[in-house]
Amino acid sequence: MDHEENNNFEKFFIERLRQKNISLKKLSDITGISKNNLENIASGNFKGLPSAPYFRGYVIKLGNVLDFNGEEWWEEIKKESAVKKSGAKDLLPKNRFAKKNPMKYIILAIVILITGIYMALQFRKMIGQPxxxxxxxxxxxxxxxxxxxxxxxxxxxxxxxxxxxxxxxxxxxxxxxxxxxxxxxxxxxxxxxxxxxxxxxxxxxxxxxxNNSNIQTQTPTTTIINATKTIEKNATQTIQQSSTQNGLLVH
CATH class of the missing domain: 2.60.40.10 (Immunoglobulins)
Structure with a gap:
């Protein structure tokens, strides 16, 4: 670690500024950290800084600009000084104003739409007209x-x-x-x-x-013809019998 000759971060920080020939104002412009917070770091007034997640973020940003390992220094700072705690991992809270990835919402909307169409079709099948x-x-x-x-x-x-x-x-x-x-x-x-x-x-x-067409029915005409033939036959037989009784021969 780069701070073996320095027993605290504020001294190491000031030395790095001198080596890089960077003023606090210029460093503030580069990192986006306010000059007031940089002055608190340089003076060792860590209690005047925001809570641990923000302080940790400052140290990592400063390490990127001043060429030192911010994560290692952060672990050392937590051991040597009083830092405002905010959580077990001391991470920055999520930015609620940051732009969110719209793709997951698009996918969710498509899934909801497909599910709605499917349910509508199933509902129609369940209660529809056969x-x-x-x-x-x-x-x-x-x-x-x-x-x-x-x-x-x-x-x-x-x-x-x-x-x-x-x-x-x-x-x-x-x-x-x-x-x-x-x-x-x-x-x-x-x-x-x-x-x-x-x-x-x-x-x-x-x-x-x-309609059973195999059933045979007798028409009235056939019945009349058959009845007529029967009458004629009976009449002939009657005449023949009468002639025989009277001794007449009928030709």
């Missing part, structure tokens, strides 16, 4: 020629799907299908309902008529 469609049959009412038919459709933004109260599985892509049985010559009604857990629901009502 979208339900029927792809087959594509008519309402629909006439079917078979007693069994497959209902097909697609749903989105829904947590559950049912047909006439029976739960239906929804594929990952939102499609669904269900085989149903139809009653002959009746209008079959199917109510399809999509629901949200915390939201509303959407309904579709499909009417399907089963």
């Amino acid at each position: 979208v339900l469609s029927l792809t087959f049959p594509n008519q309402n009412p629909y006439t079917a020629s078979s007693s069994e038919i497959t209902l097909q459709g697609k749903v989105s933004n829904a947590d559950s799907l049912s047909i006439n109260g029976e739960n239906i599985n929804i594929a990952p892509d939102g499609t669904w299908q269900k085989n149903v049985l139809l009653f002959s010559n009746n209008q079959n009604t199917f109510k399809i309902t999509a629901k949200k857990f915390l939201g509303s629901e959407a309904d579709l009502v499909e009417q399907i008529i089963y």
